[in-house]
Amino acid sequence: MESILEVNHLSFAYGSQPILSDVSFSLKRGDFAAIIGVNGAGKSTLMKLLLAELSPQQGEIKLFGREISHFRDWPKIGYVPQNGAAASENFPATAEEIVRANLYSQTGFLRLGGKRQREQARRALESVNMLPYAKRMLSELSGGQQQRVMLARVLAASPRMMLLDEPTTGVDAQSVQSLYELLGRLNRETGLTIIMITHDIAGAMDTVSRVLCLEDGSLVELNHAQLLDEMKHRHKHPISPKKPDRTYSV
Numbered sequence: 001m002e003s004i005l006e007v008n009h010l011s012f013a014y015g016s017q018p019i020l021s022d023v024s025f026s027l028k029r030g031d032f033a034a035i036i037g038v039n040g041a042g043k044s045t046l047m048k049l050l051l052a053e054l055s056p057q058q059g060e061i062k063l064f065g066r067e068i069s070h071f072r073d074w075p076k077i078g079y080v081p082q083n084g085a086a087a088s089e090n091f092p093a094t095a096e097e098i099v100r101a102n103l104y105s106q107t108g109f110l111r112l113g114g115k116r117q118r119e120q121a122r123r124a125l126e127s128v129n130m131l132p133y134a135k136r137m138l139s140e141l142s143g144g145q146q147q148r149v150m151l152a153r154v155l156a157a158s159p160r161m162m163l164l165d166e167p168t169t170g171v172d173a174q175s176v177q178s179l180y181e182l183l184g185r186l187n188r189e190t191g192l193t194i195i196m197i198t199h200d201i202a203g204a205m206d207t208v209s210r211v212l213c214l215e216d217g218s219l220v221e222l223n224h225a226q227l228l229d230e231m232k233h234r235h236k237h238p239i240s241p242k243k244p245d246r247t248y249s250v
């Protein structure tokens with residue numbers, strides 16, 4: 001199976017504050033991985049490392065088989081940051097314009113132009129049930145609606161891998177369910193690889209294929225029994241300094 005992401009012995013600190021220590025895991029094409037962990041565990045930090053927004057102090061990251069500093073194919077990767085909509089909230093653009101803006105890198109600013117991009121943008125908005133709001137200014141949408149537009153923005157560009165940082169925050173229960181259904185369908189039907197940071201593991205567990213838990217700087221893959229345990233009470237995974245490779249498979 002094609003390797004999409006490989007992380008080997010990754011360590012990262014903000015100044016003197018260690019966040020990740022010796023993290024290793026990999027994702028294959030078609031994996032749908034949830035990343036869980038308490039506030040401040042370092043989940044968003046890990047995602048920023050995977051996007052080269054931060055550089056690790058130690059270790060290696062490979063995207064689509066290439067060492068990250070040599071990776072150039074960024075349009076293959078879609079990213080919805082934590083509270084991403086809030087950052088663009090005051091941007092004077094409609095939902096449709098926000099989605100279309102993400103298509104320029106793909107097709108070139110003036111090439112193909114209007115019609116096809118418009119169709120693509122509208123389909124993406126429809127997939128998150130936001131087509132009726134296509135002409136609304138982003139600032140005039142609710143928080144959850146804005147979050148769905150940010151998802152449509154990434155989906156429209158047809159990425160091969162999606163990184164989602166708490167995409168369901170502020171989204172109502174019914175929309176969360178249809179979001180999981182949409183992501184699950186894309187994952188199954190197109191082999192889209194997804195990493196999703198979430199605090200809603202109970203809601204997501206039927207959709208994701210793997211669960212990675214970040215705790216005390218290390219990342220451990222939970223098997224089914226551990227996952228059930230995690231949902232009953234907060235999981236504390238065993239940390240043995242003698243065993244550098246703490247990851248294991250389901």
Ligand SMILES: Nc1ncnc2c1ncn2[C@@H]1O[C@H](COP(=O)(O)OP(=O)(O)OP(=O)(O)O)[C@@H](O)[C@H]1O
Pocket residue numbers: 014019037038039040041042043044045046082
């Ligand atoms: N730019 C930064 N500079 C210094 N410290 C930071 C920075 N960003 C985050 N931190 C700290 O690093 C730790 C991990 O933060 P991170 O945002 O990765 O956590 P998280 O697991 O995503 O948490 P949450 O569930 O609240 O989103 C926290 O203690 C945070 O205060």
Ligand SMILES: [Mg+2]
Pocket residue numbers: 043044045082165
């Ligand atoms: Mg976070």
